Amino acid sequence: MTKKYTDFSWDFREANTKTFTHCFHAYPAMMIPQVAERILTKYGQNAKLLFDPYCGTGTSLVEANLKGIDAIGTDLNPLARLISKTKTTKIKLQVLDLYLKDFSDYIFSLLFYLKKINVVIPEIKNMDYWFDKTVKEKLSIIKSFIEKIEDENVANFFKVAFSETIRESSFTRNSEFKLFRMTSEQMQKFNPDVFGIMQSKLARNHKGLKSFLEQKPKGKSIVYDFNTSLEIKHIQKESIDIVVTSPPYGDSRTTVAYGQFSRFANEWLGVDNANQIDNNLMGGKTQKEVYRFSNKLLDSSLEKIGTVESKRARDVSAFYHDYQSSIDNISCIIKPGGYVCYVVGNRKVKGVILPMDEITKTFFENQGFTHMETIVRNIPNKRMPSKNSPSNVAGEKDETMSNEFIVVMRKKSLTL
Numbered sequence: 001m002t003k004k005y006t007d008f009s010w011d012f013r014e015a016n017t018k019t020f021t022h023c024f025h026a027y028p029a030m031m032i033p034q035v036a037e038r039i040l041t042k043y044g045q046n047a048k049l050l051f052d053p054y055c056g057t058g059t060s061l062v063e064a065n066l067k068g069i070d071a072i073g074t075d076l077n078p079l080a081r082l083i084s085k086t087k088t089t090k091i092k093l094q095v096l097d098l099y100l101k102d103f104s105d106y107i108f109s110l111l112f113y114l115k116k117i118n119v120v121i122p123e124i125k126n127m128d129y130w131f132d133k134t135v136k137e138k139l140s141i142i143k144s145f146i147e148k149i150e151d152e153n154v155a156n157f158f159k160v161a162f163s164e165t166i167r168e169s170s171f172t173r174n175s176e177f178k179l180f181r182m183t184s185e186q187m188q189k190f191n192p193d194v195f196g197i198m199q200s201k202l203a204r205n206h207k208g209l210k211s212f213l214e215q216k217p218k219g220k221s222i223v224y225d226f227n228t229s230l231e232i233k234h235i236q237k238e239s240i241d242i243v244v245t246s247p248p249y250g251d252s253r254t255t256v257a258y259g260q261f262s263r264f265a266n267e268w269l270g271v272d273n274a275n276q277i278d279n280n281l282m283g284g285k286t287q288k289e290v291y292r293f294s295n296k297l298l299d300s301s302l303e304k305i306g307t308v309e310s311k312r313a314r315d316v317s318a319f320y321h322d323y324q325s326s327i328d329n330i331s332c333i334i335k336p337g338g339y340v341c342y343v344v345g346n347r348k349v350k351g352v353i354l355p356m357d358e359i360t361k362t363f364f365e366n367q368g369f370t371h372m373e374t375i376v377r378n379i380p381n382k383r384m385p386s387k388n389s390p391s392n393v394a395g396e397k398d399e400t401m402s403n404e405f406i407v408v409m410r411k412k413s414l415t416l
């Protein structure tokens with residue numbers, strides 16, 4: 001049997017990817033819930049505990065909980081942790097509804113007295129470069145309302161809606177992950193209805209939460225903040241039945257800048273050094289040498305990149321060095337016979353393809369895992385750059401990531 005095959009039924013071309021709490025917040029390179037659901041149906045029938053080592057907004061945690069599976073996630077980005085925690089918390093609707101009504105009444109009263117209110121504007125780097133004067137006042141009003149919410153789960157629910165409101169009312173071009181300012185012409189015309197945006201996010205997320213709760217999800221989730229490349233905390237050895245995850249496919253500088261995407265929200269929510277997050281993510285630290293991996297594919301790709309530009313080869317190898325350590329750490333906590341399912345995308349650097357699926361497979365094989373299958377799917381929905389500049393030359397574009405690979409590995413057990 002061919003273990004690597006394309007299956008169009010995994011594309012989920014027309015599927016609604018924003019069901020339940022999946023509607024809460026956009027994020028770069030989100031996994032679609034249908035993929036997580038189908039993986040769990042195929043490989044998680046007897047699973048009791050799932051782990052997502054780079055959980056982002058918690059797509060796999062939500063799907064696990066809906067199937068009665070408990071889940072643990074970790075992510076180094078505080079915004080991602082806030083979103084995934086909130087999406088998997090069974091917030092009491094009666095309490096939430098009281099606060100929503102309070103908020104609505106408060107905003108209604110403010111619309112008439114805005115100028116008389118004394119607002120405390122938080123200290124945010126380059127505030128005036130990114131936010132118009134009225135916008136920052138209105139955002140500060142929302143922030144001070146949230147700070148008075150006593151119920152932590154409800155406060156988180158408001159913070160998630162606030163995060164998208166911040167981004168959408170800033171001068172950043174919303175179609176980009178990285179922070180690019182609008183042109184001055186666009187800025188002059190830009191007049192966002194800050195309170196209106198917040199209200200509509202709250203209403204949308206309330207609907208999503210309600211339908212999530214109506215499913216009576218039996219599973220629970222915990223979200224941690226440890227770096228999987230360095231260590232695994234809080235999780236016992238050989239305790240995880242299944243991993244369902246989508247890791248980064250390169251460092252944040254040259255691929256998806258998760259930290260930059262989240263910077264405004266993290267800053268407004270009081271996270272220190274929010275502009276440093278990308279440096280701490282996988283491959284974020286520049287290295288002095290090109291690592292060797294005893295992986296022919298990877299080593300020869302790095303050699304080819306190195307002949308064009310040695311710094312790029314060092315950066316790419318730094319990423320894979322962290323990725324391999326992360327896989328080594330994760331391998332220890334999987335039960336014998338347990339599954340790991342990695343949804344990965346390939347990448348081209350300086351014209352050289354880095355086959356992330358093959359590399360993932362061999363990294364796990366080195367840890368005593370057996371390759372079950374690799375399903376190739378098209379990605380019509382995923383929010384990520386479909387074009388990049390492989391040579392980093394402005395204007396030189398290349399198609400990347402139009403498909404992704406679901407790599408399924410199984411840890412050997414004595415009976416296998």
Ligand SMILES: C[S@@+](CC[C@H](N)C(=O)[O-])C[C@H]1O[C@@H](n2cnc3c(N)ncnc32)[C@H](O)[C@@H]1O
Nearest residue numbers: 030031054056057059075076077227228281282
């Ligand atoms: C592709 S995204 C995950 C998206 C997620 N599946 C979803 O549906 O929202 C990868 C995530 O890995 C996180 N990350 C990167 N390096 C990490 C590390 N060393 N340890 C933990 N998380 C990391 C990033 O912050 C990012 O949120």
